[in-house]
Amino acid sequence: MQEIEFYTRVGVTAMPFEIDFATGIVSLGSCFSDEMGARLRDGGFFIEQNPFGTLYNPASIASALHRLMYDKEIGLEDLVEHEGLWHSWHHHGSFSRPTAEECLEACNSRLHQAHQALKEAHLLMITFGSAWIYALAESGETVANCHKVPQENFVRRMLAVEDIVALWRPLLEELHACFPLLHVIFTVSPIRHIGDGMHGNQLSKSTLLLAIDELTDKELPPPKRKKKGVKVEESDHPVTVYFPSYEIVMDELRDYRFYGPDMVHPSDLAVDVVWDRFQRITMTPAVRDQAHFNAKQRKRECHITINERKNR
Numbered sequence: 001m002q003e004i005e006f007y008t009r010v011g012v013t014a015m016p017f018e019i020d021f022a023t024g025i026v027s028l029g030s031c032f033s034d035e036m037g038a039r040l041r042d043g044g045f046f047i048e049q050n051p052f053g054t055l056y057n058p059a060s061i062a063s064a065l066h067r068l069m070y071d072k073e074i075g076l077e078d079l080v081e082h083e084g085l086w087h088s089w090h091h092h093g094s095f096s097r098p099t100a101e102e103c104l105e106a107c108n109s110r111l112h113q114a115h116q117a118l119k120e121a122h123l124l125m126i127t128f129g130s131a132w133i134y135a136l137a138e139s140g141e142t143v144a145n146c147h148k149v150p151q152e153n154f155v156r157r158m159l160a161v162e163d164i165v166a167l168w169r170p171l172l173e174e175l176h177a178c179f180p181l182l183h184v185i186f187t188v189s190p191i192r193h194i195g196d197g198m199h200g201n202q203l204s205k206s207t208l209l210l211a212i213d214e215l216t217d218k219e220l221p222p223p224k225r226k227k228k229g230v231k232v233e234e235s236d237h238p239v240t241v242y243f244p245s246y247e248i249v250m251d252e253l254r255d256y257r258f259y260g261p262d263m264v265h266p267s268d269l270a271v272d273v274v275w276d277r278f279q280r281i282t283m284t285p286a287v288r289d290q291a292h293f294n295a296k297q298r299k300r301e302c303h304i305t306i307n308e309r310k311n312r
Helices: 031-042 058-070 100-120 161-178 194-215 245-253 268-282 285-310
Strands: 025-029 047-049 079-082 085-088 123-128 132-136 154-158 183-188 240-242
Touching: 025 031, 025 058, 025 100, 031 047, 031 123, 031 268, 031 285, 047 100, 058 100, 058 123, 058 161, 079 100, 085 100, 123 194, 132 194, 154 194, 161 194, 183 194, 183 245, 194 240, 245 268, 268 285
Parallel strands: 025 047, 025 123, 123 183, 183 240
Antiparallel strands: 079 085, 132 154
16 A cells, blocks of 8 residues: 655755755845755854845845845945944844944955955855835835835835846856855745735745746756765856755745744744755765754853853
8 A cells, every 4th residue: 555645755866966064154034045055053163154144035135145245335325223222234134233433344354254255165155035125215216124214204015036037147257257156045944024915925925936936047957976085077068957845945844833923924843844845955974964953062062151150
C-alpha cells in the first residue's frame, strides 16, 4: 500500500554552489531575512545582515544595494526630523537618533562596514517583502520607511512587474561586473501583509514572484563538489537564483499552527523548516553538522550569560 502523504512537498533544486564558514554573506530585505540571518550567524557563518535595517520593497532594497556597491554616504538631504528624532528615508527606524549628526554617524558607519563586507562576500541574499511602495509626494522619491510622518506627505502605489525588472536587471549586471565572484539568492518573504487586505497581499506577492522569475538564471551549471585534496576554482559566471521560502511556508506547511499569535509572521518552527531546507541545498553534510553544533554552543553560552546576570 502506498504511503499516504498529508502535505504537498515543495521541490527545491540544489544550488550550483556551496557555502561554508569561509563564505562571506550579505543580506538585504524584510524581517524574514533577519530570521534566516540569525540562524546563519548562530551557525557560525559570517553575515552582514540588513545594514539599512528592515527593508520591504524592491525599490528601496535596490537603492540600498547601489549605495553599498559604491559606499555612497547618506547626507543631510536624506534625513527628516519628526517628533524629536532625525530619521533617514533610506533606513529603518532603528537608525533614528536625537540629532542629525548622530543619525548620519549611525547610518554611514554601518554603510562603510557593509561595503567592505560586500567586497569580500561570495553570497548576497535578497528578500522582497512587498511590492507596495510609499513615495514622497513632493519629490517622488521612494522611501524605505515613513517614520510615522503624516500620510498626506506620501503617494502609495504598487510596483508593476516591469518596474521591478527595469530597476533590478541593470543593477544585477552592474553588481556582477563589480563583484564577479558574488552569487545572488532571491527569496520572497512568507510574512503576510494583511494591512493591504488578503487580495492585495496576494497581488503583491505574485508581482514579486513574477519579477524574480524574470531576473533569475534559468539554465544553471551543476553544483560544484569539493574533492579531497583538489582545489575547486570559483565559477567565472556568478549565478542569480531563487529559493522558495514563500512556497515552503504557504504551500507545504500550509497551516495556522506554523504561524505566530498574530497569524501573520511564521512561527519559529516554520522558520526552522525553511532553514533546514536551505542548509540541505547549499551545504555539505559536514558543514550542516558543524553549524548545528555551533548553534547549540551559542545557545548554551547565552543561557549561561543570562543565569550569571540573574545571580548577580
